[in-house]
Amino acid sequence: DTTIISVGELLVEFVSHRKGCALRELAEFTGPYASGAPAICIDQAARMGARTKIFGGLGADNFGNVLTDRLQASGVDTSAVLRLEDKTTGVAFVSYFDDGTRTFIFHLNDTAADAIAETPFVLPEGALLLHVSGASLGNANLRVAIESIASQVLARGGKISCDPNARAELMRDQAGRDMLFRMMEHSSYLFPSTSDLEFLFPGKSEEQSIDQMRSYGADILALKRGSQGALIISGEDRFEFCGHKVQEVDPTGAGDAFCGTFLAMITQGHSPESAGRYANAAGALAVTRRGPMEGNSDSESIEQLLKLKS
Ligand code: ADP
Numbered sequence: 141d142t143t144i145i146s147v148g149e150l151l152v153e154f155v156s157h158r159k160g161c162a163l164r165e166l167a168e169f170t171g172p173y174a175s176g177a178p179a180i181c182i183d184q185a186a187r188m189g190a191r192t193k194i195f196g197g198l199g200a201d202n203f204g205n206v207l208t209d210r211l212q213a214s215g216v217d218t219s220a221v222l223r224l225e226d227k228t229t230g231v232a233f234v235s236y237f238d239d240g241t242r243t244f245i246f247h248l249n250d251t252a253a254d255a256i257a258e259t260p261f262v263l264p265e266g267a268l269l270l271h272v273s274g275a276s277l278g279n280a281n282l283r284v285a286i287e288s289i290a291s292q293v294l295a296r297g298g299k300i301s302c303d304p305n306a307r308a309e310l311m312r313d314q315a316g317r318d319m320l321f322r323m324m325e326h327s328s329y330l331f332p333s334t335s336d337l338e339f340l341f342p343g344k345s346e347e348q349s350i351d352q353m354r355s356y357g358a359d360i361l362a363l364k365r366g367s368q369g370a371l372i373i374s375g376e377d378r379f380e381f382c383g384h385k386v387q388e389v390d391p392t393g394a395g396d397a398f399c400g401t402f403l404a405m406i407t408q409g410h411s412p413e414s415a416g417r418y419a420n421a422a423g424a425l426a427v428t429r430r431g432p433m434e435g436n437s438d439s440e441s442i443e444q445l446l447k448l449k450s
Contacts, residue, residue: 142267146178148276151230152203154287173431177273179434184400186215193217197252204231225257227252257281268298274305301329304336306388321381333364374414384424397426
């Protein structure tokens with residue numbers, strides 16, 4: 141049995157209550173919701189029945205409990221998560237506007253998350269797959285931890301997967317970008333979104349960007365196309381999935397739910413086509429609930445949506 145590992149920021153998120161709510165109208169926010177790209181992805185993989193483990197840092201506070209309670213309920217092994225008395229849990233405030241754009245206030249500086257740079261992580265026994273989110277690579281401490289775990293995983297014959305998640309505000313510094321490219325070059329599975337391709341390869345067409353990404357040598361590339369669905373490329377095979385018609389309430393976490401589902405299915409021996417079909421449905425379900433991982437799903441609810449469509 142393969143263990144899927146994710147490493148990085150764990151945080152709570154407060155979401156603006158109605159579209160167009162200004163960030164200063166704090167009374168309109170709901171939360172705290174468990175969040176952080178590595179957490180959302182691993183939560184979904186666990187809900188799909190995969191063996192999972194997460195490494196990150198939390199304050200010894202109630203916001204930290206929001207994360208551990210939720211992840212444990214989904215079946216994630218949180219035994220390596222640090223709980224630090226003298227540090228806080230990361231917090232994000234997210235506000236959505238009617239045109240689909242988002243604004244964020246992050247309180248992530250000097251949080252417990254940073255402590256994982258100095259703490260060794262003992263790899264679980266058995267086959268390993270490390271999932272890396274580019275969103276973590278804007279933070280120098282997380283880079284140190286992820287780089288070290290990635291090389292241990294590769295040395296053990298394990299695999300890496302990477303979601304570039306290349307948002308400009310998180311990828312300002314060159315070290316983060318350089319490491320993202322290094323991770324992509326070592327990945328067996330790549331999960332770019334259309335906006336990642338535009339950010340990473342400005343001015344290139346989608347096909348050119350895909351070719352560029354495929355030259356890094358991954359076995360499977362999954363392109364996430366938001367409401368348009370997804371494209372899976374595995375060797376010479378291409379599988380296209382249209383987006384499910386759902387009501388989008390909160391787009392945060394769709395990409396992470398997609399990755400978690402895909403990786404869980406692949407490590408459980410399913411085909412790339414089947415993994416893509418389930419991941420595309422999981423991404424659609426993810427956007428129907430407010431809160432970053434509140435729309436995570438199990439195979440039963442995914443199969444219900446797939447049945448509706450056929
Ligand atoms: P990211 O969150 O990484 O930017 P996307 O927004 O592309 O990724 O979402 C990931 C996947 O979730 C998509 O490939 C698609 O399968 C599904 N998805 C996302 N938004 C919608 C939507 N509005 N309707 C249907 N499916 C969606």
